[in-house]
Amino acid sequence: MAARSALAVLLGLHMLLQIISAPLYSASALSTSYYDKSCPQLEKLVAYAVSKAIKNDNTVPAALLRMHFHDCFIRGCDGSVLLNSTRNNKAEKDGPANISLHAFYVIDNAKKAVEAACPGTVSCADILALAARDAVALSGGPRWEVPKGRLDGRISLASETRLLPAPTFSLSQLKQSFSQRGLSVNDLVALSGGHTLGFAHCSSFQNRIHSFNATHDVDPTLSPSFATGLRNTCPARNVAKNAGSTLDSTATVFDNVYYKMLIQGKSIFSSDQALLSSPKTAALVAKFAGSREAFGSAFAESMIKMSSLTGGGQEIRLDCKAIR
Template identity: 65%
Template sequence: MASMFISLLIFSFFFFLGTPLSSNYYQNTCPNVESIIKKVVSDATRNDKTAPAGLLRMHFHDCFIRGCDGSVLLNSKGKNTAEKDGPPNVSLHAFYVIDKAKKAVESVCPSVVSCADILALAARDAVVLAGGPSWDVPKGRKDGRISKASDTSQLPAPTFNISQLQQSFSQRGLSLEDLAALSGGHTLGFSHCSSFNNRIHNFNSTLDIDPSLQPSFASSLRRFCTTKNNVNNAGVAMDPSSTSFDNTYYKLIFQHKVLFSSDNALLSTPKTKNLVSNFASSKDAFFKAFVKSMIKMSSFNGGQEIRKNCRFVN
C-alpha cells in the first residue's frame, strides 16, 4: 500500500510539473519531423498490417507507467529488467518501427526529438493509416531514464472489473469517458489466449464459461484456446476487422462477443454503457472522444533527456 501511495505521488508530481507540450514545439528545430515519422510508419504498415496495433498498444503501455516518457522502449541492462520485459509487455511488438523512425529523425535533427514524442506521433499515424481519426499531437516530451519490469503491474489488466478499471484510470487523471473511449483501441490487433482464458476455462466454482459470453462465440474461442494453461501462444483477432480502426468493437460489446473481462465491464455502469451505445451507433462520436482522450492521456510526461538511441539512456 505504501509503495502504491509513493508511486501515485511520483506520478502526480510528473503530471503537474512535467514538460509543457505544444503542437509547434519542433517548428524551428525539426520542422519535418512529422513527415519523417509518418513515412517510416507508412512503410512499416505496408509490410506488416499488425504494426498499427503494436504501436498504439506500445504508446498506451508507455504512458500508463511514468507518463509518456519512452521508458517502454528501453532495453533491460545488467540486473535491471526493463518494462518491455515485464509480463504484460512481453507481447509488445513493432519496436523496430520506432528504431527506424529515430534513426531517420536523428539523421536530420540530431539530439532534438525525444523517443517519447516519436512514439506518440507514430501511434497517431498508425491509427490514421488503419482508417482512424487524425489529431494534432502535442510535442515536447522528454525521455525517462527509469524502466522497471515490476512497474508493469500498474497497467490495467484484461481481467479487471469496472471498479478496478476506474481506479486505474482515475489515478492517472482519466475519467470514465476516457476509459470508454480509449478501450476502443481494442478494435485493432490480436490477443493471446492467456488474456481471456479466465472467461472460457474454469470461470468460477460452478461454471466453466463466463455466462456473459455469447455461447457460439465462447465455443469458437475454446477451439483456439483448448486449455486454461494454453502454452502454444494461440490467440484470436480482437474483432473481425482487426486491422481497421473503426467502431466495430463497441457493437461487439452489446453482442457479448468481446474477448476481455475488462471489455465486458463497460456494460457494468449506466454511464459507460451509454457511452458504448453512443460509440456503437456513431463512429464519428467515437472518433471525437478517442482523439480527446488520447491527447489527454499522452500529455502526461516526466522525462529528463533526449535519448540518442531509444533502447538506451544517454
C-alpha cells in the same frame, strides 16, 4: 512524548493518503508547434517510417498503439518502454505485461531518420506519440494534432508493469487505474476502443471460457456460439503457443466494431465486458457503437489527454534503446 509520536504517525498517514489519492502523473506544458522551427520535417519522417512498416506487417498499428499506451501508464509518456534491459536492470519491455510488445524497430527507424535531419533535437517519447497517432490514422481512424515537447525518462523497471490495467480488471479497478492518471470514465470507455486493433493470446481470456466460476464453466455474458469458437481455439489444456483471437472482427481497421461486438456478447477480455456493468459506461458503449464519428472524436480527445502525461523525463536520447 507518546502523544507527539502518535501525532507524527497520523500526520504521516494523512500525507500518504493524499499521495495515493492524487494522480500519479501531471501534464506538462506541451505544444503542437514545438518542433516547427527546430525540426520541421519531423512528422513526415515519422509517418513515412510507420507507413513503410505497415505495408510489410499489418499488425504494426496495434503494436504501436499498445506500446504508447503501456509507456504512458507506467511513468508518464517518457519513452521508458523503449529501453532495453541491461546486465543490472530488467526493463519494462521485458516485464510480464509487455513480453508480447513488438515493432520497436519502427521507432528505431523513425529515430534514425529524425536524427539525420535534426540531430539531438527530438525525444523518443515524442516519436512514439506521433507514431501511435499515425498508426491509428493509417488504419482508418482519426488524426489529431499531437502536443510535443516530452523528454525521455532514464528509469525503466519490469516490476512496474504490474501498474498496467489487466484484461481481468473489474470496472472499479479500471476506474481507479485511469483516475490515478487523471483520466475520466469517458476516457476509459473511449481508450478501451483501441481494442478495435490487435490480437490477444489465450492466456488473456482463458478465465472467461474455462472454469469461470462455481456455477458456470463459461462466462454467461458471452454469446454461446462466440464462446464455443474461443474454446475451440483455446482449449483448457495443450494450447498452441501463439493461439488466440483478434480483438474484433476487423482487427486491422480502426472502426467502432469493437463496441458493436461488445453489445452482442462478443468481447474478448473481462475488462471489455466490465464496460457494460454500469449505466454510464454502458451508455457510452452504445453511443460509440452507434456512431463511428462520435467514437473517433472521443478517442482523439482522450489520446491527447493521455499522451500529455509526461512524467519525469530528463533527456533526449540519441538511441531510443539506451539512456545517454
